[in-house]
Amino acid sequence: MSDVTINPAPAIAADLGTDTLQEISPRQLAWIRFKRHRLAMVSAGFLIAMYLIATFCEFISPYNTDTRNVKAINAPPMSIHFFDREGTFHLRPFVYGYHMEVNPDTWMREYSENTEEMYPIYFFETGESYEMWSLFKAKTHLFTTREGYIHVFGTDQLGRDMFTRVFYGARISMSIGVVGVMLTLFFGVLIGGIAGYMGGIVDRGVQRIIEVLLSLPTLPFWMALSAALPVEWSSLMVYFGITIILSLFGWPGLARQVRGKFLALREEDFVMAARLLGAGRLRVIFKHMMPSFTSHIITTATLAVPGMILGETALSFLGIGLRPPVVSWGVLMQQAQNYQVIVMTPWLMIPGLFVVLTVIAFNLLGDGLRDAADPYNTGGNRD
Amino acid sequence: MVDNLLEIRDLAVEFGTDIGTTYALREVSFDVPRGKVTAIVGESGSGKSVTANCIMRLIQSPGRITGGQIHFSPNDVTAYDIAALPDKDPRLLDLRGGSVSMVFQEPMTALSPVYTVGNQVAEAILCHRKVSKEEALEEAADMLRLVGIDDVGRRIHQYPFEFSGGMRQRVVIAMALVCHPQLLICDEPTTALDVTIQAEILTLIRDLQKDLNNSVLFITHDLGVVAQMADQVVVMYQGRVLEVGSVRQVLKTPVHPYTRGLLAAIPGLATKGERLATIASVVGDADLITPHPLVTLADGRQVSLPSDQLAALELANG
Amino acid sequence: MRAYVIKRVFGMIPTLILISGLIFIVIQLPPGDIVTSTLDRMQSQGLEVSAEAVANLRAQYNLDQPLLIQYVRWIGGFLIGDMGYSYLFTRPVSELVWERLGYTLMITVSSLIFTWAIAIPAGIYSAVRQYSFVDYLITTIMLVGLATPSFLLALMAMYAGYELFGISIGGLFSPEYRDAPWSFAKLMDFLSHLWIPMVVLGLGGTASTMRILRANLLDELSKPYVVTARAKGVKPLKLLFKYPLRIAINPFISTIGLLMPALISGEAIVSIVLGLPTIGPALIQALIAQDMYLAGSFLMLLAVLTVLGMLLSDLLLAWADPRIRYE
Numbered sequence A: 001m002s003d004v005t006i007n008p009a010p011a012i013a014a015d016l017g018t019d020t021l022q023e024i025s026p027r028q029l030a031w032i033r034f035k036r037h038r039l040a041m042v043s044a045g046f047l048i049a050m051y052l053i054a055t056f057c058e059f060i061s062p063y064n065t066d067t068r069n070v071k072a073i074n075a076p077p078m079s080i081h082f083f084d085r086e087g088t089f090h091l092r093p094f095v096y097g098y099h100m101e102v103n104p105d106t107w108m109r110e111y112s113e114n115t116e117e118m119y120p121i122y123f124f125e126t127g128e129s130y131e132m133w134s135l136f137k138a139k140t141h142l143f144t145t146r147e148g149y150i151h152v153f154g155t156d157q158l159g160r161d162m163f164t165r166v167f168y169g170a171r172i173s174m175s176i177g178v179v180g181v182m183l184t185l186f187f188g189v190l191i192g193g194i195a196g197y198m199g200g201i202v203d204r205g206v207q208r209i210i211e212v213l214l215s216l217p218t219l220p221f222w223m224a225l226s227a228a229l230p231v232e233w234s235s236l237m238v239y240f241g242i243t244i245i246l247s248l249f250g251w252p253g254l255a256r257q258v259r260g261k262f263l264a265l266r267e268e269d270f271v272m273a274a275r276l277l278g279a280g281r282l283r284v285i286f287k288h289m290m291p292s293f294t295s296h297i298i299t300t301a302t303l304a305v306p307g308m309i310l311g312e313t314a315l316s317f318l319g320i321g322l323r324p325p326v327v328s329w330g331v332l333m334q335q336a337q338n339y340q341v342i343v344m345t346p347w348l349m350i351p352g353l354f355v356v357l358t359v360i361a362f363n364l365l366g367d368g369l370r371d372a373a374d375p376y377n378t379g380g381n382r383d
Numbered sequence B: 001m002v003d004n005l006l007e008i009r010d011l012a013v014e015f016g017t018d019i020g021t022t023y024a025l026r027e028v029s030f031d032v033p034r035g036k037v038t039a040i041v042g043e044s045g046s047g048k049s050v051t052a053n054c055i056m057r058l059i060q061s062p063g064r065i066t067g068g069q070i071h072f073s074p075n076d077v078t079a080y081d082i083a084a085l086p087d088k089d090p091r092l093l094d095l096r097g098g099s100v101s102m103v104f105q106e107p108m109t110a111l112s113p114v115y116t117v118g119n120q121v122a123e124a125i126l127c128h129r130k131v132s133k134e135e136a137l138e139e140a141a142d143m144l145r146l147v148g149i150d151d152v153g154r155r156i157h158q159y160p161f162e163f164s165g166g167m168r169q170r171v172v173i174a175m176a177l178v179c180h181p182q183l184l185i186c187d188e189p190t191t192a193l194d195v196t197i198q199a200e201i202l203t204l205i206r207d208l209q210k211d212l213n214n215s216v217l218f219i220t221h222d223l224g225v226v227a228q229m230a231d232q233v234v235v236m237y238q239g240r241v242l243e244v245g246s247v248r249q250v251l252k253t254p255v256h257p258y259t260r261g262l263l264a265a266i267p268g269l270a271t272k273g274e275r276l277a278t279i280a281s282v283v284g285d286a287d288l289i290t291p292h293p294l295v296t297l298a299d300g301r302q303v304s305l306p307s308d309q310l311a312a313l314e315l316a317n318g
Numbered sequence C: 001m002r003a004y005v006i007k008r009v010f011g012m013i014p015t016l017i018l019i020s021g022l023i024f025i026v027i028q029l030p031p032g033d034i035v036t037s038t039l040d041r042m043q044s045q046g047l048e049v050s051a052e053a054v055a056n057l058r059a060q061y062n063l064d065q066p067l068l069i070q071y072v073r074w075i076g077g078f079l080i081g082d083m084g085y086s087y088l089f090t091r092p093v094s095e096l097v098w099e100r101l102g103y104t105l106m107i108t109v110s111s112l113i114f115t116w117a118i119a120i121p122a123g124i125y126s127a128v129r130q131y132s133f134v135d136y137l138i139t140t141i142m143l144v145g146l147a148t149p150s151f152l153l154a155l156m157a158m159y160a161g162y163e164l165f166g167i168s169i170g171g172l173f174s175p176e177y178r179d180a181p182w183s184f185a186k187l188m189d190f191l192s193h194l195w196i197p198m199v200v201l202g203l204g205g206t207a208s209t210m211r212i213l214r215a216n217l218l219d220e221l222s223k224p225y226v227v228t229a230r231a232k233g234v235k236p237l238k239l240l241f242k243y244p245l246r247i248a249i250n251p252f253i254s255t256i257g258l259l260m261p262a263l264i265s266g267e268a269i270v271s272i273v274l275g276l277p278t279i280g281p282a283l284i285q286a287l288i289a290q291d292m293y294l295a296g297s298f299l300m301l302l303a304v305l306t307v308l309g310m311l312l313s314d315l316l317l318a319w320a321d322p323r324i325r326y327e
Helices: A007-017 A026-036 A038-055 A162-198 A198-212 A219-225 A235-248 A250-268 A269-277 A281-318 A327-335 A340-344 A346-373 B046-057 B090-095 B117-128 B133-146 B164-176 B195-212 B223-229 B246-250 B257-263 B280-285 B307-317 C002-028 C033-046 C051-060 C067-079 C093-128 C133-147 C151-165 C185-222 C224-231 C236-241 C244-274 C279-289 C294-322
Strands: A082-083 A090-103 A109-132 A136-145 B004-017 B018-033 B037-041 B063-072 B100-103 B182-185 B215-220 B230-237 B240-246 B292-298 B303-305
Touching: A026 A038, A026 A346, A038 A346, A038 B307, A136 B090, A162 A198, A162 A235, A162 A250, A162 A281, A162 A327, A162 A346, A198 A327, A219 A235, A219 A281, A219 C244, A219 C279, A235 A281, A235 B182, A250 A269, A250 A281, A269 A281, A269 C224, A281 A327, A281 A346, A327 A346, A340 A346, A340 C151, A346 C133, A346 C151, B004 B046, B004 B215, B004 C224, B004 C236, B018 B037, B018 B046, B018 B063, B018 B215, B018 B230, B018 C033, B037 B223, B046 B063, B046 B215, B063 B307, B090 B240, B100 B164, B100 C224, B117 B133, B133 B164, B164 B195, B182 B195, B182 C033, B195 B215, B195 C151, B215 B223, B230 B246, B230 B257, B230 B307, B240 B246, B240 B257, B246 C033, B257 B280, C002 C067, C002 C151, C002 C294, C067 C294, C093 C133, C093 C244, C093 C294, C133 C185, C151 C185, C151 C244, C224 C236, C236 C244, C244 C279, C244 C294, C279 C294
Parallel strands: B018 B240, B037 B215, B037 B230, B100 B182, B182 B215
Antiparallel strands: A082 A090, A090 A109, A109 A136, B004 B018, B004 B063, B230 B240, B240 B303, B292 B303
16 A cells, blocks of 8 residues: 555546546656757757767867967868869868968968868878877877868967867866766755754754855855965866865755755655555655655756856866866866957857857756656746 | 526537647536526546636636637626637626636635735726725725625735635635626635535535525535535536536436446445445446437436437336 | 844844854965965065064964964954955055945946846746747847856957947946046946946846746746636736736845845956956955955955845845745
């Protein structure tokens, strides 16, 4: 008798007085709802692709982050061609080399395509050697040229390939989001859980601290804390330092939600019903409360990632977050300190584009998950 | 004047959902006579509330009325089909709360928590008649007194959360009656209330109906309430009408197997110690899914049955 | 209501004490202090500093005393308006603060108003016309606004100003007014500069505010009391404003309190990019230079501002929602 499962589908069917609906488990219903969210599906695809790229960025990029091409300083993105200037079709795509001229008025380098130099693109080709995951040496790149050079996103003011740097940056920026959220989750669930479990004075104390932390403007405090990171720290330590700082102001919100949701769930009719039917304490928690709870946590976590990514970007942009030679999207954006960059070398803003796309994707995915997880939802979200 | 205030014919409502279209109402037909209480009875999901919402045109997307008519004749001269009115027809605003009003199931959430009770009752008057705010409040107070609220002078300035569930339902009833509607729809008005308060509210509705001589459409799943309240009964199942007749006919000599099932499932003193009958155990393998047209029998009641069973019935009745 | 106000106002005190303690710890975190960095500077210039002079310096900044005493002196001075001396700007901190606080407030408050002016109608529209073309359009614009880092928006605004209007945007005044006394012309000049940070800063908040309002309103639209009111014959537009919106706005009011910290955060970075004379840029300079009094005072003031914002939103909420008032 205690094996009561909450199955919303027949309830819906009954409400509408119908016989056309088949029985569907909550999980299937959630999947149906999620699939209907086409944007969330696209976002999930985009994020999976980005994380794959971030994982294998050594292989996917044609160069290393600090490889400099002195023939291409602040050079614009190249276009990939299939037809040469005579109009002949080449099955193997190719790029043209740069033709550089210094503008006599502005003293700026101006690049154009040099149709004399054709560099065919080879796939799974041997190129610069790199250390995959700092574990083993390899030389095979997804694509590169045998002669000449290829800069799909252009180069920066030191002649480094932006394509390479953007995807190496993805590894740092996108992992900071996930690691930061995991830390947040850990602290949030732990502290929220303890507060909820202990109750009384501990609960009230934690509530107060949470209130205080939530009322602080995060960025100035992030700034203060990251400025306090010792200069002599290694990049790895700075990375973790920044991640911890970012999650330091994230956990209170989560802890409060965890606690609130837990208390609210405890009062839900179906939990009460399960308890009255004689289900044990653990069974009530794991069989009845956890399912509603995990979906809620997953959604909250997904929606928390963008904040972390934006935080890292902002701090690094200001020069108090990650520091070169570490490559992150924020570090890359440091090159865009003034609007002249947009006018002169707009391709240096490409990392910003990736930030925006990733953040949008996380938001859409979170929305889709939330709608899918809540069987009674009416299209709005509940915070 | 037409005898029936409301004549519903072949009403159909569909809901488009994620996983296909649901037919909430199919060929629903029945009449609501003047000055009488008509009850719609059925289990959850039988379409009784949807029917009520159709009469006030409160069905909203993804639901829509796909066919049928709701003929409404408030007086000798006016008569129109509610189902055919365009969404923005001014007659709809006049109808809602003016000539037809509704009492809902959940008194706890049927009132906005941020306005005083007086404000919300008086608003119903202000929506339909050109009177000053003070006059409206005055009338609202009279109506609140009529539904049995004490100390109205003070209570009228209080918020809904300061009222108990039973008191709130009285407020909702006052709000519904304050414009003297010809039809009061009560959608399971006592389901959410304590048993003792249920009886009070039922008595109140019945007494007010006698005093004001309006029609009442009473929606419930409780056959005991039907016996106490109604003159006429409509039995619904899965969006269709199975049986229509007077209370005496339907409750004493039900014709449709489903109605018999419903009656058998009422726990009583006589059945103490026995297992309660379920619908399935009484109805057996009778096919409730296939629709059959409503046929009027010799004694005036209507029933929806397959032709062979109908023939057997006519034979038995002579 | 009065009891509620008193309760809330006094409830702020422990919060502020906690915050001040936290800030004190944060500004103590970096290794070294003003004296060591001053010494470093002097020694790099080849100056010999005697142990006695070091001790004098330490005493002057109260650095020779236990942390608790230092904290009490700092917060005590803060209460009477003495915020210490900024070695970075070689001026009393309070002067710097008052100079910059006004601009910070003006930018934050104007973007708050901008946020509401855009978010409220947009949120209502996209909730009522859910899944319409305009709903999608508004939601898309807001999503992009939410996802774009504010410094990127600021850069793009500067670019737009440069390309479209041929003016270089930055600062709060044109050069000719920068040191001029306040006049009508200066005010107009100020307002013509104010809108860029206002829009840039407001856009991020607009997106989240609009989403919250839209979601709340969608929730409320399906509540029974809305059906009751509709069944009563209330006209559609009045129905929307008097019933669901009136309640949807309540949780929205409580998010004002959370919007304040976000705006102040954003203000810091936008001001840095646009070169505005507000607290943000000075704070980051102070942090990098480890000018403890300055950084601490700025942090404290920003925190006080947000706590006041929270208080204001709580009081507004109590005023708007009788359920809280009567608690």
